[in-house]
Amino acid sequence: MAVGEYPFPSMPPLAGIKLATASAGIKKPGRQDVVLIELAAGTRSAGVFTRNAFCAAPVTLCREYLKQASPRYLVINSGNANACTGERGRRDAIATSEAVAQLSGVQAAQVLPFSTGVIGEPLPVNKIVNVLPQAHAGLSEANWEAAAKAIMTTDTRPKGYTASVEHQGKTITVNGIAKGAGMIKPNMGTMLAYIATDADIAQPVLDDLCKEAANRSFNRITIDGDTSTNDSCILMATGQSGAEAITEASGDLYEKVRGLIIDAHEYLAKCIVADGEGATKFVTLAVSGGASQDECLQVGYAVAHSPLIKTALFASDPNWGRIVAAVGYAGVPALDANKVRIHLNDTLIVEEGGRAEGYTEEQGQAVMDQAEITIRIDLGRGGCAETLWTTDLSHEYVRINADYRS
Amino acid sequence: MAVGEYPFPSMPPLAGIKLATASAGIKKPGRQDVVLIELAAGTRSAGVFTRNAFCAAPVTLCREYLKQASPRYLVINSGNANACTGERGRRDAIATSEAVAQLSGVQAAQVLPFSTGVIGEPLPVNKIVNVLPQAHAGLSEANWEAAAKAIMTTDTRPKGYTASVEHQGKTITVNGIAKGAGMIKPNMGTMLAYIATDADIAQPVLDDLCKEAANRSFNRITIDGDTSTNDSCILMATGQSGAEAITEASGDLYEKVRGLIIDAHEYLAKCIVADGEGATKFVTLAVSGGASQDECLQVGYAVAHSPLIKTALFASDPNWGRIVAAVGYAGVPALDANKVRIHLNDTLIVEEGGRAEGYTEEQGQAVMDQAEITIRIDLGRGGCAETLWTTDLSHEYVRINADYRS
Missing domain, CATH: 3.10.20.340 (ArgJ beta chain, C-terminal domain)
Known part of the structure; x- marks a missing residue:
């Protein structure tokens, strides 16, 4: 059940972002349940995460990695949250990042891991690692919808957003995908959101935009009052649109891009509510x-x-x-x-x-x-x-x- | 649906308390939906009430009346909460108290009104007033179970407690009835509880016992997290057991009576949880x-x-x-x-x-x-x-x- 019409948009490529999916059979055989996202060198990223004291191993690791390096890859699995899995959970999350790092020649700290699904079961890390080469080989700018589908758990529909603005002859695009349908509350439900733009945004501006947009969207939705162990929202700016750089929080270009980014967050947040578990209103x-x-x-x-x-x-x-x-x-x-x-x-x-x-x-x-x-x-x-x-x-x-x- | 076995006990008379029920047809024709309780002269009473800012007119009135006089009557209706009924609600609650006062020759402030049921509908006060003479004529020490049934709303079973202790050749009894099955949370659900003892308890000691017992019981149960507009818990001490007076919070007799009173509150609170709406656990x-x-x-x-x-x-x-x-x-x-x-x-x-x-x-x-x-x-x-x-x-x-x- 779900409320209203939130059809998945026709997502254009976004310069600097490639995506791939694979089927690791984590929970159900044959289902696409692993997503790999590649960010071009020079991409800046910011993230906000659940405040749950029992936050999952990948969340802890994301926080650490973001302080150490600029992410070049995101690796996401559905079907298992790798939460409440103690020391082993941490080792499994690290192993996933390391496997991507080895395939692609980056540092492990440049690979952010994400998991969503059942809490408390050990992550079948080998299943995930085994399909990573295939995912890596399949990276393409065209896979936004496939990625949106592969991160779903109890979601009844994939959630996506895209919009563009023109600025001095250049087109700037914002693409976003998200998942979440239950255990949604501020700080935040079993919710994953990945929003990317080809704008060139300085790190401090990007950090603030990420917080502001999450606060006005994912931190204002609630389905059952439960706050999950795994929620993560990542905002990425590849800088490949060719438009001038945004170095401070003011000016025409900043306002345009900020508008799109907030709109993306709000729209995806509303998609999550409209797809709330069993929602009819x-x-x-x-x-x-x-x-x-x-x-x-x-x-x-x-x-x-x-x-x-x-x-x-x-x-x-x-x-x-x-x-x-x-x-x-x-x-x-x-x-x-x-x-x-x-x-x-x-x-x-x-x-x-x-x-x-x-x-x-x-x-x-x-x-x-x-x-x-x-x-x-x-x-x-x-x-x-x-x-x-x-x-x-x-x-x-x-x-x-x-x-x-x- | 309800969990476990909480059969209604065989309730003995409690010296100084008489009860009666009547059918006013408030929500369903033919149902007993009005309860009148008479407290013998000299009875001391204490009460704790919901902290809901939209507390019902009868709750506001109970608080005022308890400061003005010692209650001699309680008048309770089910089927309508007389909550969110504005000025009219207050007039209706006063009219109910005044009708009992006229019948029995006490002041209106000696008659505490209580209502439970749907919020926001005007109280059919005439229907209630019309059956009060019949209720007054039917007052009897034997009607505890009938009263427990008449205050029910979505409850699936009446809730009662009785226990006695001996002290220096005298028997001291505690009887209690309660209702509540939904909108139950601390400070407190659509919950009404009336607990009486024939012990002789000084007012300050009674006030403290009332607060302590409610805190350890009705303020520690939750079914749906909702706190109602009407919840009230009244503790009455008629002093007719013949045992010595309890004038301070210490001593053998105090400890015995305190034990029974807390036990009554906890048992009735557990009865409410076990009868929680749709409860299977x-x-x-x-x-x-x-x-x-x-x-x-x-x-x-x-x-x-x-x-x-x-x-x-x-x-x-x-x-x-x-x-x-x-x-x-x-x-x-x-x-x-x-x-x-x-x-x-x-x-x-x-x-x-x-x-x-x-x-x-x-x-x-x-x-x-x-x-x-x-x-x-x-x-x-x-x-x-x-x-x-x-x-x-x-x-x-x-x-x-x-x-x-x-």
């Missing part, structure tokens, strides 16, 4: 009127994580009492319930501590019957606002997650 | 080795609220990776994953950042196949511990909550 939570960003997020997450609200959304039931209850228990200090106003899309449902005058169940039902719904919550106590995206909680969610390992 | 979360109580609770709730863990519990799937992930994202600062040890019942599943040596899937499966499971998490960084109780997340949960209003 795409829900935008727009919290405004807060005294701080934090309290807006607090209220947004209380609503987004309430199973009672999520099941009501699934049932298309305008049970606004559950929304009010969640706003009330979110923990905002000294919240004045009488000042809170809540809209479903443009329909005012709550004001002055109760149901809005003139609100009818029919109005609420008309909104809830739609697949895409915005819940607007005005706390009436300040000028801060935050937006989150989430899904409903369906029978299908339980089915997927109760059956996942079987 | 009763899960104890024992978090130890914390540097503070708060971080133990933080970890406990992260695990208790994870839909991924709850669906795995429903599937009897020893998917311990999800438990590890939740411990990791709970937000404990500088948690050392290598020091965390996790047991399922007595089976060590995680240590040194990975799956415990010697752990087999069969061992985990044997634990998960049981209806009552303890997840023990040792954070390995201090001497604090906390225990929580929760349930799994089943298809039935989604069915109940997606259909609740239809």
